[in-house]
Amino acid sequence: MSADQRRVQRPRDPQARRDALTAAVIESIADVGIGRTTHRSVATRAGLPLGATTYYFPTLDDLVEAGLRRAAEIFDRDLTSWAERLAAAADPATELAAIAAEYAADAVPARLAYELSAAAMRDERLRPLAHRRLGGLREVLEAAFGRCAYAVGAVLDGAVLQALTTGVPVDREALASVVRRLTRTGDDREPLRRDRA
Amino acid sequence: MSADQRRVQRPRDPQARRDALTAAVIESIADVGIGRTTHRSVATRAGLPLGATTYYFPTLDDLVEAGLRRAAEIFDRDLTSWAERLAAAADPATELAAIAAEYAADAVPARLAYELSAAAMRDERLRPLAHRRLGGLREVLEAAFGRCAYAVGAVLDGAVLQALTTGVPVDREALASVVRRLTRTGDDREPLRRDRA
DNA sequence: AGGCATCTTGTACTACCGTACAAGTTCATG
């Protein structure tokens, strides 16, 4: 029972600290929103002492921004995965509906996206990040749906938003049919299945 | 110069206090979000002393809820106005695009709507409010666009969200054309104008 | 091995938060 027990301290690893912190920020934002994300809530989630937050990110804004920046990378990763799936799919509309349903079901990244959107409405500094996300989405949709990308993107966002706020899962069938209708060109002779009168 | 000057105090008017407070809550939510809305920020905006907030709304949750409830009424008022405009319009698609553009331009109610959506994703108690808004919108759109209401609603939400987060105003022309395409039925023989090849 | 920049951690300070509350004021009622 020595009195000189040194303070236990984990080994140096700046990168690991940054990673843990940004991951914790994302968790916190998805969980309680940007407005209620604090140094302490992030530190606790990361399993790090309070001081670690301000050492790596001087202000709270820096911390949140780092989290959102990390979230943007996750969006990008998702987007490339979507692009691959859409390119490989026999029917892009059906595939997109499936993607939307999955996206809305695993709420975390979707919540993050809308949290970012809401924040970007107020904070101009976040505009570029939100803009980039939408631009990336549009690129992917343009590859799969051509000039209808804008409309398809809007429907996608709207449908996911609706699913998240109401808790009702995305209606794959309905969404796929909407997308099909959107992308059908005027000279497409195949008659639409008439809804039951 | 009497030493007994009584404390100046505005005349009694509970209704006016409640109204001022709920209006201030809405302002605050649109401005800084639910997460950063505080008793003091509301009191200051309302031009009332701090104590007034807790006298009329015991807890902060009550205060915020009152604001959101008031916002819901505003949504309803907007909705009936939209319904009238759509019913009277020669071309509902063009009219809807105009409505969307106005809605996105006057950011306050739109921000409130998305703030409510984001909050409802986390707080189950707010679900009914968000649900009611979407239901009302759907009703209005059904009257104007029939079975395409779901799709039109999703496009509308997506387009407004996109406009708000990027700061780029809604493209009336594009939105109207999307809505037209959506509502065009399969047996509609009128050929679509081909885009430039 | 010793030095030193860098990292880790605990703690402290000030500001602001939600909420409680008492004292003063108003005004409908008798």
Next chain:
DNA sequence: CATGAACTTGTACGGTAGTACAAGATGCCT
């Protein structure tokens, strides 16, 4: 006009926030 319930207002209290900072620990460098 006396009364008292309802309203208005200022202030106070315990808690938590963002941020600063000093002291200890680490590990690369020579």
